[in-house]
Amino acid sequence: MGRKRQSLPIIENVTIESIAAEGMSLFHHNDKVVFVPFGVPGDVVDVQIVKKKHKYNEGRIINMIKKSAKRIVPFCEHFGICGGCKWQMLPYQEQLKAKQQQVHDQLTRIGKVELPDFMPILGSVKTKEYRNKLEFGCCDRRWFTHEELQDPTLDLDNGNHSAIGFHIPGAFDKIYPIHKCWLMEDLHNSIRNDIEAYAKSIGMTFYDVRQQKGLLRNLMFRNSNTGEWMLLIQFHYDEEGDEAKAMQLLQHVAEQYPQITSLMYTDNQKGNDSLADLELKTFKGNSFIYEAMEDLKFKVGPKSFYQTNTEQAYQLYKVVREFCFMPLNDQEACTEAPLLYDLYTGTGTIANFVARKAKHVIGIEYVEEAIEDAKVNSQINKIENTTFFAGDMKDILTDDFIQDHGRPDIIVTDPPRAGMHPDVVNVILNARPKRLVYVSCNPATQARDLQLLDAGFIVKAVQPVDMFPHTSHVENVVLLVRK
Template identity: 50%
Template structure:
């Protein structure tokens, strides 16, 4: 039997929910789960499968029999091909509904938790142009549309500057306009591409590992006063590099940090590379209340600046700070949460695995004239021990904001042994958060839960949980 014949057609599937990675959930009359691309709850579709797993199918719609009343017209011309904003066809209030539902479902289904009433999700003020950091890739062999593939005409221009096609490491979607980052992001990206093509600057060939231009990163601030532009070059050609960088320096006065990297590794991560400043400063500055944070090319900072402020205010509120607390900030990153609460507590000890992040945290704390924060670099499960606490003091409050995989089991065990009065758990993955909370609730009760939408038009959602030590 041919591969084509193994694909199955489903008729009149009603989308009833959202599931893994935001995909639309449907069920056949015999209970088989089918995840359908580019559909939303309320749609009724005919669909054809393209992948089969033991417990479900993945399918693409071939006809919409009925459209959901909650549909909206996507604003982006690249919707459906670019994988960045999969919920752009769903009204924002419905996006919020399903994000809140996913948090509640994960906490109850995975964590088996006895929950208080969950607060209404904190919506984002901006649902487009909210990101302060975007990364784009160059390619000399861009993703072609079906119309281009079927055309008899030779494709004249194959260079691209944009995003990876989901699931295809070697294909880049060429972007005309992106609705995620404020101006002058689109203008800069499009001018880089135009100038590079006009001046025969080679775009990266990922398969052959050659070419001048590899990646481009743009960072902005909520104040709108500064732009960082970093171009990653593969070939080391000083004359061509200077030609492009000088053009950008002259063309965009908004660029206050013009940087570059020469990276000839197999991967394009820059964290082990030297960043060279061509023009301006090596950093841009973000402001939050009376704090300022210097952000360089390698810094981690929440990518929705306005909503990060809301997230931190909720975290501070959940902490119920009295003024004399010893606070541990686990997975502190560059110390933004630690410094955000520092002036209201006795002292804060921040722990983070990335040494460079800790150095930036110390620098920012010094600039902000904060002297009651101590930042320590090291593997969390090795650093956060009873011996460490004996040296730095028993915590009254622990704030933890781990990566997507959640906290290591040894870290959870230490928390249970230490028994701080309060824990505030900030998470970008409520599934792993639920796993950790199930263990913590042996000694703690959950008092507050508040989801926060950091990424409109996507299924991603942050969640903040407050825990109190049981009496």
């Protein structure tokens, strides 16, 4: 006989104390911290413990006794289900306070270096429809909520439960249908819902990720502040007639939505939806769109990396530029234009944005396609003082590389969430630039790197920037100067 499953304990009448990392809230019980999603400080709730750990527990709210005075009504009908925008019940100013505190706590507790007063966080220019890129999965059997499963009219056996939407958190094969998403301009909702209806009307199959079959697989939308729209549809050709149906759908979209200036597609037979190694075809228009920033234009293709909040990216890059070039003393104000290294340069957005104030900018990035985009962006904007290199940062940025290309006066680094490799940190320390501007999407790993960089630099300024309203994610820019 199997062991009898123990019932999950319930803690009654507790008050949520504060916001925690990763979008959780917390309270203390029996000398342990309990983390709970979707809580607001001041909520009085009953909580069921779902995970017991050595130093903390995790729970979920099962009963709201009294709502916090800070709690607001979420504006999205899919809140709490799709996995995104987990802070919609929290006023935006409270979100900003929590993010500011998150940066402060992580840099202080993990970094353990001398820090100046932090600048107030820069809130996002837009708090709705702020993203310029969204992806939606297609599935032949959608995920149902507990409430939906209680509906007596629901027929799970009729085989007509295909849908387009977002993946449920922690489940690669479960997609919840989205009717209206507030993350991007509303046109994408009209297009997506129309595609779903039209695909079903012509008998198009939707993808089954476990069986790896089904024709309609994935949608990726991009739009830009120049008014352009891109749509890339991933198909999975299984049988004769699939390609004809795909062309029929593309023709329908092209006719119905002239706003789409770049309509593309691909036949993806892989086990995942990544684009890097796929051949992409253009059905209508161009294979790219343009983003504008000040007097610069940036060419963005379906495989390009570009900050997903266009308006706030501009605010972020202005901080980077100011940290690079603001004089810290009278002597600096008189020096000649600096040599600048831009590490993890991506498509060269920061490199090109700061180039006109530099003698020369050297950009390094792992993805070769991104480096080609960076070169094109320099050409488009008639910027001639940039040079770009593709390869693994720790392999390219060596002492010999600096010997060959010049010792940088300024280094800008914008690494992935994992932070910088220790070898890269050591090369930066050996290069001894006058200043280092560190842009991070993960203040925890940034704090770890600041501790390593403390051997040669002191932190001069800290500027948090909110790129993703209604989420717990926060960017942070730190200015370090050589000791």
